């Protein structure tokens with residue numbers, strides 16, 4: 001049996017794992033990374049089509065307040081461009097197509113007022129939730145006893161406002177509002193600044209695109225310690241005692257003094273722990289399912305919709321195309337139309353044959369943008385629920401009765417094991433920036449713990 005020895009073992013080479021490695025590398029620590037896939041990146045995956053069309057099939061965007069991703073962008077010299085955001089957007093509601101500019105679609109005055117008031121109320125509530133300890137909120141138990149869906153029903157009066165809010169929520173969480181607790185939703189929105197930030201392009205989470213993709217950025221960051229990464233090495237058992245951990249992988253045993261686990265909570269059950277994970281931590285992980293989304297790209301020789309004065313952005317109530325973005329660069333570049341299918345729609349849509357999915361998406365794009373949309377040079381879509389080492393996206397969610405009661409066990413170390421991953425982040429939870437923060441935090445924790453073991 002192959003055996004390796006190191007001081008720190010990182011499990012997972014996504015943004016959190018590579019951030020932890022970067023921190024350890026900067027402090028000249030001895031470490032290894034065990035990654036289940038045959039590639040680094042986790043929930044980021046950048047692929048090139050037709051030799052030159054770069055597409056992010058996983059995470060794509062950066063927002064202006066995601067400081068730690070920006071540090072990596074500046075350190076590596078990665079090139080970026082702004083998401084196209086000019087011209088008229090399309091709203092398709094109840095079979096009627098209308099055009100509007102800005103973030104909020106043109107609906108009747110009463111519905112618009114209703115939507116504005118509900119969003120305002122939600123933003124104000126979210127701002128009252130402490131990011132370090134959301135379970136300490138005076139109303140934590142109450143908010144965690146209801147779903148976000150219940151809150152939306154209670155705080156909107158018009159169907160149009162309710163419907164648009166639900167589409168916005170689906171886009172942010174890749175899940176239905178009935179799947180998540182109000183307390184978790186409030187925490188998540190505050191963690192990413194606000195609902196407005198999370199749904200926006202300008203000054204929002206969809207503002208900037210990396211030319212070489214998000215996985216391209218990660219490869220650059222990981223280059224100085226690429227020789228420490230063990231690919232196709234899933235960890236299936238972790239045994240620990242007071243001296244350290246033994247990780248059993250498909251390729252042998254890795255012994256380390258400390259372990260940093262960056263595996264998404266929903267996949268934690270695949271690892272056997274000896275001794276067992278503390279019961280509250282295990283119960284918490286059992287309650288953090290992944291959302292579901294499908295990213296579909298239709299690529300054209302040029303962004304022809306721009307010539308019609310259209311932004312390429314659609315909000316619709318027509319299955320399967322509820323939200324679209326133009327993610328291409330200049331007018332002379334390829335037209336890159338990105339379609340999101342999310343929540344329950346995605347779970348159904350993913351089960352359809354690939355050709356059927358393509359046909360359904362293109363039929364809707366023709367309806368919104370005209371006949372030219374029928375013939376893309378590339379069509380591709382990506383089912384994250386079918387990825388063995390992710391099984392959903394974008395992030396592990398919390399249903400009712402979870403954050404208030406069990407949230408405090410998310411980040412607590414278990415003996416020599418420290419926990420990272422975007423789901424453990426206080427700021428930008430669910431996003432690349434949150435993943436980096438969590439990796440840095442867990443690495444610092446592990447270094448401190450190793451030092452105090454040595455001095456005692």
Ligand SMILES: Cc1cc2nc3c(=O)[nH]c(=O)nc-3n(C[C@H](O)[C@H](O)[C@H](O)COP(=O)(O)OP(=O)(O)OC[C@H]3O[C@@H](n4cnc5c(N)ncnc54)[C@H](O)[C@@H]3O)c2cc1C
Pocket residue numbers: 011012013014015016017034035036037040041042043044057058059060061062233234235236262263264267270271293295384389390392393394395420421422423430431432433435
């Ligand atoms: C479709 C999609 C779109 C998104 N869009 C955006 C966006 O635009 N902007 C943004 O900021 N964020 C976005 N996100 C979220 C972002 O991708 C995640 O927050 C981030 O990548 C999480 O990083 P992580 O390192 O915490 O987890 P992961 O990336 O999941 O990394 C965990 C790693 O652990 C590995 N692993 C799992 N189990 C084992 C095991 N037993 N042994 C060894 N290795 C294991 C996995 O293979 C994986 O590489 C998106 C996500 C998806 C899926």
